Amino acid sequence: MQAPSTSHVRPTATAGSSLTTDDVQDMLLDQRILFEMRLRTVKLEIMHHVSDEFKKLKDFISTIVLASGSTTTACATDVDPEPRQSDYGGFAGHHPSPDDIDEDMGVDKQEGDGMCINEEHMEPCLDEQDMPLPTGTESLQVERGHHPSPGDRDKEQDMLPTGTKHLQDTIHIESCLDNDPVLVLPATDKVQASAATCHPDDEAGLLSFKLGITADPSNMLGTWKEGTDCCNWNGITCLVDNRVTAIYLTGQINNGTTLVNTTLSGTISPSLSKLKYLDGIYLLNLRSISGSFPNFVFSLPNFKYIYIENNKLSGQIPVNVGKLTKLEALSVEGNLFSGTLPSSISMLTQLSQLKLGANHLTGAIPAGVQRLENLTLLSLKSNQLSGEIPDFFSGFSNLRILELSRNKFTGKIPGSISALATKLGYLELGHNLLTGPIPDFLGKFHALDTLDLSWNKLSGTVPKSFANLTKIFNLDLSHNLLIDPFPKMYVKGIESLDLSNNRFHLGKIPDWVTSSTIIYSLKLANCGIKIKLDDWNPSETYFYDYIDLSENEITGSPLKLLNRTEYLVGFYASGNKLKFNLSSVKFPQTLKYLDLSQNLVIGNVPKSIAGIENLNVSYNHLCGKLPATKFPASSFIGNDCLCGSPLSPCKV
Template sequence: MISLSPSSLLSFIFLLFFTTLSLHCLSASAATCHPDDEAGLLAFKSGITADPSGMLSTWKKGTDCCKWNGITCLVDNRVTAISLSGQINNGTTLIHTTLSGTISSSLSKLKYLDGIYLLNLGNISGSFPNFIFQLPNFKYIYIENNKLSGQIPVNIGNLTKLEALSLEGNFFSGRIPSSISELTQLTQLALGGNRLTGTIPASIQRLKNLTLLSFKSNQLSGEIPDFFSGFTNLRILELTQNKFTGKIPVSISALATKLRYLELGHNNLAGPIPDFLGKFHALDTLDLSWNRFAGTVPKSFANLTKIFNLDLSHNLLVDPFPEMHVKGIESLDLSYNRFNLGKIPDWVTSSPIIYSLKLAKCGIKIKLDNWNPTQTYFYDYIDLSENAITGSPVKLLNRTDYLVGFYASGNKLKFNLSSLKIPKTLKYLDISRNLVVGNVPNAIGGLEKLNVSYNHLCGKLPATNFSASSFVGNDCLCGSPLPPCKV
């Protein structure tokens, strides 16, 4: 199941809003647009070197630019927003919806322009668009998933009317300018998915109106500043995939009543998980994965009744794991800690909406035939690797229609592989180091990754592109890529 990140979802909502406005443009009585607006927009078009989907095909000299694709006019028949978006599939811009080129400085001619939305276009390059500094009333900058590079201008703080700044998914490098703290009207600050280094400027604590703060997927370091007490409106905090050290700052506890997304995974954070996280009753997503958190998970986690996505994987956490009272978990990952759960928790088994379950190396000792989850329809990933699970997954997997990945290596599963229904959606299957018997079915040829090594399989292999490592260590498998079968 593919879902948009919180910040991408907000960007999409803004784009939808402005696209709707453009369709109801207040320029119905005018035949053409203002000469400055037309000149600036056509200069932008001339800077585009590739437009495979014809996104700018309606941008023609002498026509009403308020009716051009992606253009909004709200004030005196003047252009107020440019909104162009490519289509995303599995996190990648679809080739036919890209735009290649640079952002023309001639857009400074659009004196009423207060918003630019260039989302998921993939190939817009160059530096930060400095023409914006000539338009001091600018409010919204969303230039996401493109190829802008260089440093974020040190004078970014001059754009004091900005309400949203998102440069996610580009190649910006260097430090976060401290002058960002001058943008006190900001409600959204999203700089994730770049190459930013250094520490988070302490002065950012001045941005009291933020609802979203995202610095994820950069190379930021140092401790997470202990300055969150004043962020009374913050709903989304994304600091994943950086190099942060130290503990979770105490001031984050001030966000308990409103914060919905807290994502701190893939850093070098350590210490115990703070008990105050159990007070975050509005929390939808908590990601503390791939850190060095130790000790037990606080009992107060039982209060997280609204949480849908919980990832505590790849830490140093130990038993006991608290009994949760979640009404419906969507994704859960407790893998690779020091848990001995014994069984799959009841609050997981009973979830009617779960789609991703990852409990690798969690000390589970069940017979898989006896596990009867309330639903299997939505499952797309199941990882039960490195446990002591016996029995057969056939009943479970034959009930799934949209499964993408099933991982159960290093268990004691015993079943006939030829009896397993392999859904058309399945791309990844790892049942290595078990007690599986039978032949390898032809249907495995549709997979992208396969590992059935070190089982008791036999017979001639079907034609596939998998390497020998996918099949080694079985009793009597033969045929390419293994040695040929004996006649």
């Protein structure tokens, strides 16, 4: 196995600084966000490639249809494949979302997953004529990789839905599993039923949009030229009658070897109202699209999909947003919107995805949100929302992703969330002010991939029912007031576990963790662990990204662990009783973060620390002259016989 890329790691502190707990938390958050963004981009490029490959097939089918006056269904998806290890590696549904497509991982398509099987090969399944376009959350299952994606893979961008019912207009890659996600891709180019070019109103509207762009460093709109067919312009999708139905522009481009970030600066021109058949706009990760909510959509009564993510839109979400009654997806996460959520949002009953995270929204969640019973994804994370989480989830029978983290919600976890047990794959309530016990019903969420309850004030014991969470991959209960006993779990392979900073006295690292065959992030800081680290023998894993055993009573040496964990990115073991010779350590080449402060470490500081980005070996028993280093004095203080820059000069 090749070593994974560590380019996703982004330290929050400056290179050479020592880490605090807050630094680590911020760094992990940044790393996770970047991971999700990259996964979405890679998946997007994969699906665009698939779409391009089958354009000729669609043109051929169109020719047959036009010649014969009939349509033919290419194939059917009757295969009953084996279920995947996790049904929510990338949360999905019938309509793609920009969260479906992020990171430098791959796509895990299994037999029957959107492919039609014949004796010789598999091929994409095409929609039957007049089949209504399905809607839902996100696309494609994702191979397990570093850290939660929540969609923590949420994670993870999207494909352009066209809304057409014609066979020629949509490539429909569908899972044959019951209740499994479906991805609808628009044609990336129109079907050439004639030599006609796009409608002049569409061309005029798009050229006016281009005039509103003040900076295009990568020449993203270079193909947008007057007098050429706008259906062939970059990011434009047309129907068979040459009308523009979707605009898709992304700031993350795969050039074949690496991901390239680019931008567009400017505003969204109201002239897009001229595009009478436009039903989707996707402006993703462009970072510098500014202005207010795109009011041109109110002139287009059939508008369905708004994805304007990670830009600089500001102001308030319009109070009349409820007039967009055909809207199936509203995602403006990662902007600068402020104010409260308008009550008229309750009128958007066709919504399958509502993503308003990472803005500056305040106030309570409107009670009318309970009318949005078609939601498969609800994300309000990273705002300043307050009050209690409404107890109205009993009608959300299709909800698969619920993200309410990083707000100011108070009160208990609402009991109506128990109604989501059959389908919910991702529950994120971390970084709030929630109190009370962890509800027992959460142990009945057998489809749960990710559970984040961290950084609250939850108390009591972890329910014994958690033993039933055999498929969970990401569990974060850190920074609460939870007490012993911790239940025995039967997880077959957990990727990310954080139980840090509660009131546990685990004694040892749980056996179900030690035996896990896949684990990337293990954080058990301040968990009352009393072991000799030399005696800990975790099973052979793909690799560890992060291990945090800080503030325990661990003795011995980490040498064996460091020598066998060749892909380690971060190792944190401060505040223990580790005793070993630092100069004898062979650091993994991937190691970027090392905190061994407040232990009993001896020896010299080796030159090999040069490859580490953040180091803290303060308050140990190290001696000798420091090698040339970029680290500040705070990384080395408390070692009485260390000398040399940035500490005191060595005595001659």
